Amino acid sequence: MSPARVAFRTERVPFGVTVDNLQLAYGRKVVLSIPNLEIEAGSTCCIVGPSGSGKTTFLYAVAGLHSEIGAVASGSIKVGTFQQLSRSGPEVAIPIVFQDYALFPHLTVWKNLSFALEVARAPRQDTARLLEALIEALELGGLEGRRPSELSGGQRQRVALGRALAANPGAVLFDEPLSALDRPLRYRLRSFLRGILRRREATSIYVTHDVDEAVAFADKLVVVHDAQIAQAGPPSEVVRRPKSVAVAEFFQHSNLIPAYVEEIDGGSAIICANGVAKMRAHMGDNLAVGQQVIAVLPFDATRLGANEHPVRFTGRMEEAEPSGLQCLVRVRCNDEWSVRALVGAREALEYRPGENVSVSWTDDDLVVVPARPSPYGEGGTHGH
Ligand code: ADP
Ligand code: MG
Numbered sequence: 001m002s003p004a005r006v007a008f009r010t011e012r013v014p015f016g017v018t019v020d021n022l023q024l025a026y027g028r029k030v031v032l033s034i035p036n037l038e039i040e041a042g043s044t045c046c047i048v049g050p051s052g053s054g055k056t057t058f059l060y061a062v063a064g065l066h067s068e069i070g071a072v073a074s075g076s077i078k079v080g081t082f083q084q085l086s087r088s089g090p091e092v093a094i095p096i097v098f099q100d101y102a103l104f105p106h107l108t109v110w111k112n113l114s115f116a117l118e119v120a121r122a123p124r125q126d127t128a129r130l131l132e133a134l135i136e137a138l139e140l141g142g143l144e145g146r147r148p149s150e151l152s153g154g155q156r157q158r159v160a161l162g163r164a165l166a167a168n169p170g171a172v173l174f175d176e177p178l179s180a181l182d183r184p185l186r187y188r189l190r191s192f193l194r195g196i197l198r199r200r201e202a203t204s205i206y207v208t209h210d211v212d213e214a215v216a217f218a219d220k221l222v223v224v225h226d227a228q229i230a231q232a233g234p235p236s237e238v239v240r241r242p243k244s245v246a247v248a249e250f251f252q253h254s255n256l257i258p259a260y261v262e263e264i265d266g267g268s269a270i271i272c273a274n275g276v277a278k279m280r281a282h283m284g285d286n287l288a289v290g291q292q293v294i295a296v297l298p299f300d301a302t303r304l305g306a307n308e309h310p311v312r313f314t315g316r317m318e319e320a321e322p323s324g325l326q327c328l329v330r331v332r333c334n335d336e337w338s339v340r341a342l343v344g345a346r347e348a349l350e351y352r353p354g355e356n357v358s359v360s361w362t363d364d365d366l367v368v369v370p371a372r373p374s375p376y377g378e379g380g381t382h383g384h
Helices: 055-062 109-119 124-137 153-165 183-198 211-217 235-240 245-251
Strands: 017-026 029-039 044-048 072-079 171-175 203-207 220-225 228-233 254-265 268-272 279-283 292-298 311-323 326-332 338-344 356-360 367-370
Touching (some): 017 055, 029 228, 055 072, 055 171, 211 235, 220 245, 228 235, 245 367
Antiparallel strands (some): 017 029, 268 279, 311 356
16 A cells, blocks of 8 residues: 555544546546536545445445456545546545555554554554544543443444544545445434534544435436436435436435427426326426427325325326335326325325326426437437
């Protein structure tokens, strides 16, 4: 590993991260291209995307360690003023927290943490004071003398986090750090970690496949798909205003209704779907009259029965699938498609399979995105 040119810093001052014209490849296979990505100093950027989409490779590149896993990088990644892709190796050491802790099994918690300080060349006389502060922040008090095998998964992951934070780095990278933990532990550590990230003492790049985690942590949410950034922005925007089927599908919380554009009216489209009253929807750029689109309708914005919203269609109730304290009710519009509505378990009891149910939603909840291009190059989609 190349030696860091910047070691221990007494104060934690976050770095901004700027990515330009980045291309990451293994041999000739490009796994991720990022024309530009800005991550504000002190903020948390969450990266989500299917497995194999280059997320881990990207973290290694930000740390300047991509060649250690056999990847080739071109372009520029600046962390603060440091260039991480320079020929002579990274200019600054950025720690990565992995899902499998990477602790020294034979060392106690205290020694695991003090070793990290030593590596970072922290002033020796300060070690005890620094470690005590770290142990307090990570709620590891009383466990200093234990070895990793004597800790729970969550405690081990907090020690790993402590090792990453020990040198007061300006940025920390996380590669699915909670995914090896069982669910209750994951929830507890999630809120703990959120507190740490919210202090904005370091810039964080956080890779996860857990959508809830990403939405809870992110100042900026980046969805990668097909070796590209499919969309980046504040989580509320990415979740509520997806720009492509790929992004909408990734979140798995919306109905995707095939339709075509009948009219364009400012920032909205009037669309027609087979069997449904015409509807108005938000649209991105690049849509044209006559184009095949997908209307994205969140499950939790889909209402059943009589209410204040205009009825869009009346269909046949098919099934009610319990989902936590709620229920996903499927209503079939016609042979070609159905929608699912997320309703309270009590409300779901009001409907029986086979029964007619009216379905409604508000214009504001509907977004249209270009239909996926047909693999045969036909079908009139030209939205990409
Ligand atoms: P993610 O973290 O998003 O799951 P990775 O960054 O680990 O994705 O991998 C991206 C792609 O690169 C995958 O298709 C993976 O198979 C490939 N890959 C990873 N490591 C290597 C390697 N050493 N040699 C060749 N291909 C690799
Ligand atoms: Mg990975």
